[in-house]
Amino acid sequence: MSIQVKNIHKQFGSFTALQDVSLDFPTGELVALLGPSGCGKTTLLRIIAGLESADGGQVLLDGADASDTHVRERQVGFVFQHYALFRHMTVFDNVAFGMRMKPRGQRPSEAAIKAKVTELLKLVQLDWIADRFPAQLSGGQRQRIALARALAVEPRVLLLDEPFGALDAKVRKELRRWLRHLHDELHITSIFVTHDQEEALEVADRVVLMDHGKVEQVGTPEQVYRHPASPFVYGFLGSVNLFHGRVEGDAVHVGDTPLSADKVELDHGAEVFAFARPHELNIVVDAQEARGVAARISRILSFGVTARIELDGAAGQLYEVELTREEVGHLGLEEGQAVRLVPSRLRVFERSAGGAAPAPVNAAPDWEI
Amino acid sequence: MAGATVLHGSADHAGRFESKAATREPALVKWTILAVSLAFFAVFLLLPLVAVFVEAFRKGWDTYAAALVEPDAVAAIKLTLTAALISVPLNLVFGVAAAWAITKFEFRGKHLLITFIDLPFSVSPVVAGLIYVLVFGAQGWFGPWLSEHDVKIVFAVPGIVLATVFVTFPFVARELIPLMEAQGREEEEAAVVLGARGWQTFWHVTLPNVKWGLLYGVILCNARAMGEFGAVSVVSGHIRGLTNTMPLHVEILYNEYQFAAAFAVASVLALLALVTLVIKAWVERRAGGAGHD
Numbered sequence: 001m002s003i004q005v006k007n008i009h010k011q012f013g014s015f016t017a018l019q020d021v022s023l024d025f026p027t028g029e030l031v032a033l034l035g036p037s038g039c040g041k042t043t044l045l046r047i048i049a050g051l052e053s054a055d056g057g058q059v060l061l062d063g064a065d066a067s068d069t070h071v072r073e074r075q076v077g078f079v080f081q082h083y084a085l086f087r088h089m090t091v092f093d094n095v096a097f098g099m100r101m102k103p104r105g106q107r108p109s110e111a112a113i114k115a116k117v118t119e120l121l122k123l124v125q126l127d128w129i130a131d132r133f134p135a136q137l138s139g140g141q142r143q144r145i146a147l148a149r150a151l152a153v154e155p156r157v158l159l160l161d162e163p164f165g166a167l168d169a170k171v172r173k174e175l176r177r178w179l180r181h182l183h184d185e186l187h188i189t190s191i192f193v194t195h196d197q198e199e200a201l202e203v204a205d206r207v208v209l210m211d212h213g214k215v216e217q218v219g220t221p222e223q224v225y226r227h228p229a230s231p232f233v234y235g236f237l238g239s240v241n242l243f244h245g246r247v248e249g250d251a252v253h254v255g256d257t258p259l260s261a262d263k264v265e266l267d268h269g270a271e272v273f274a275f276a277r278p279h280e281l282n283i284v285v286d287a288q289e290a291r292g293v294a295a296r297i298s299r300i301l302s303f304g305v306t307a308r309i310e311l312d313g314a315a316g317q318l319y320e321v322e323l324t325r326e327e328v329g330h331l332g333l334e335e336g337q338a339v340r341l342v343p344s345r346l347r348v349f350e351r352s353a354g355g356a357a358p359a360p361v362n363a364a365p366d367w368e369i
Numbered sequence: 370m371a372g373a374t375v376l377h378g379s380a381d382h383a384g385r386f387e388s389k390a391a392t393r394e395p396a397l398v399k400w401t402i403l404a405v406s407l408a409f410f411a412v413f414l415l416l417p418l419v420a421v422f423v424e425a426f427r428k429g430w431d432t433y434a435a436a437l438v439e440p441d442a443v444a445a446i447k448l449t450l451t452a453a454l455i456s457v458p459l460n461l462v463f464g465v466a467a468a469w470a471i472t473k474f475e476f477r478g479k480h481l482l483i484t485f486i487d488l489p490f491s492v493s494p495v496v497a498g499l500i501y502v503l504v505f506g507a508q509g510w511f512g513p514w515l516s517e518h519d520v521k522i523v524f525a526v527p528g529i530v531l532a533t534v535f536v537t538f539p540f541v542a543r544e545l546i547p548l549m550e551a552q553g554r555e556e557e558e559a560a561v562v563l564g565a566r567g568w569q570t571f572w573h574v575t576l577p578n579v580k581w582g583l584l585y586g587v588i589l590c591n592a593r594a595m596g597e598f599g600a601v602s603v604v605s606g607h608i609r610g611l612t613n614t615m616p617l618h619v620e621i622l623y624n625e626y627q628f629a630a631a632f633a634v635a636s637v638l639a640l641l642a643l644v645t646l647v648i649k650a651w652v653e654r655r656a657g658g659a660g661h662d
Binding site: 051072 | 555556558559560561562563564565566569573574577578
């Protein structure tokens with residue numbers, strides 16, 4: 001089933017949770033709603049489920065307006081962040097709950113319910129704990145039971161609210177992969193909310209980035225990571241180095257020196273933010289180098305395949321560079337050494353007037369070098 | 370049940386503290402505190418309780434039995450049980466409804482409602498009784514209308530039941546509100562998303578989660594309903610065999626210097642209280658256990 005939301009607006013007192021949000025979730029896709037806490041992603045999910053009502057706008061399920069449809073008639077499966085399993089019921093009864101609550105005419109027989117529950121517990125690989133109570137399960141097991149329970153009523157869409165938020169890192173990673181696998185098997189339209197960019201990029205077909213109640217960007221994981229549409233998206237998806245600069249001639253300058261020789265098509269004198277990922281910065285040890293910004297190496301962390309180098313810039317700015325360990329050896333880098341940082345790839349956003357930090361919404365043109 | 374779980378939690382806590390030399394209090398402190406509280410308990414709680422039974426049996430078993438089978442005493446016991454039997458279920462329903470409204474819905478005047486639930490606790494029972502006399506009594510607001518239609522409320526059984534309901538109203542709601550607030554709405558939301566109707570959600574999800582707290586509240590409510598004196602005394606009119614509850618009957622007997630009979634009836638009340646305490650302890654134990662598994 002496809003889901004559309006149109007011009008959704010939601011206010012909690014004086015706090016605007018959602019501001020004119022319009023989105024399209026095509027059938028069969030797994031979409032991540034990604035953003036920092038308080039960005040409105042969970043509210044949007046709850047509005048789609050019907051657990052919260054919007055102050056304005058529409059929710060269309062399969063093209064039909066669902067704004068007045070009661071939650072129990074929407075046929076959505078909802079998985080709560082803290083599982084919300086019925087604590088006084090066994091795992092079996094939890095999963096069977098939805099089927100047992102059906103009106104007498106539509107209710108399957110106990111035998112059919114038992115067959116279905118067993119099938120679902122097999123699907124989530126937990127058929128051996130049917131008689132236990134939720135309190136006797138681990139967090140990962142509870143979350144999988146919650147998912148089985150949601151699937152038992154054969155929902156048309158599956159909504160997951162921070163499904164792995166309360167789990168430890170290792171279980172999280174396993175469940176993430178497992179959820180993707182499950183989705184490939186069932187092909188049920190699914191939306192999940194997360195604040196973990198790695199989770200969103202790894203699991204979802206498409207990612208919706210939200211901030212301050214607005215949609216910042218929609219795209220495939222690769223699109224949003226490679227071509228972030230705003231400073232917010234750039235900063236949110238992974239580590240980033242930020243340069244405050246100004247366009248002089250046609251290159252970005254930081255202070256008196258050009259950051260890189262490449263040209264940008266922005267007006268002379270425009271104030272800009274320039275971003276580079278850690279692997280997009282080169283370290284130049286040559287003291288004669290005229291480009292880039294000056295920095296001093298404060299730490300070299302070289303325990304992985306790549307080495308991470310932390311540097312202090314002028315005015316207390318911090319930089320992070322990722323190099324291979326060979327490069328570190330080749331350049332002969334040492335802690336305390338003065339170097340210059342030259343970006344190999346730079347994303348430039350025009351700074352909105354008066355804004356000291358990256359503006360949340362960026363309507364200005366931006367250029368990739 | 371909030372109280373129940375706290376009790377059990379502190380017991381574990383105390384055990385942990387006691388077992389370690391680093392956190393253990395000096396023996397002198399421990400035994401002093403223990404002695405003070407035990408002495409207090411013995412003088413102010415145990416002694417009177419024992420006295421009730423000793424006085425009741427002072428003139429022998431026959432006098433004791435005679436005091437209890439005497440028609441007025443039987444009528445008083447019956448009336449007390451009737452009042453409890455009507456007011457407890459009523460307050461069960463009111464309490465659940467009030468707790469439900471307060472914890473599951475947002476509405477104007479919520480804080481006012483919470484305050485009003487406590488009113489019977491804060492107001493003197495005598496005032497509570499007086500309210501009913503002023504409203505339903507012969508000179509009260511509805512007095513003339515009631516006497517026209519031949520309905521007796523004050524100085525009759527309905528008045529006693531009303532006063533009892535008023536005085537015992539907060540017990541169930543007070544017990545449930547913190548419990549239901551702590552549990553939140555998530556399980557109910559999950560039930561609704563899974564297609565459960567309002568009644569099904571209540572019956573299969575909400576009620577099982579609060580059942581021990583509810584039972585605890587009902588027990589306290591019942592104890593107060595049977596023991597209430599002040600409010601009932603005002604609306605009763607003290608008509609022997611008709612509008613005397615057990616506490617009122619005890620007072621009358623005592624005022625007539627029938628000490629043995631007075632203590633005999635009082636011992637039945639005390640016994641009811643003890644049974645209630647045993648049930649309450651059992652519920653606490655079960656509730657504490659349910660919280661752990």
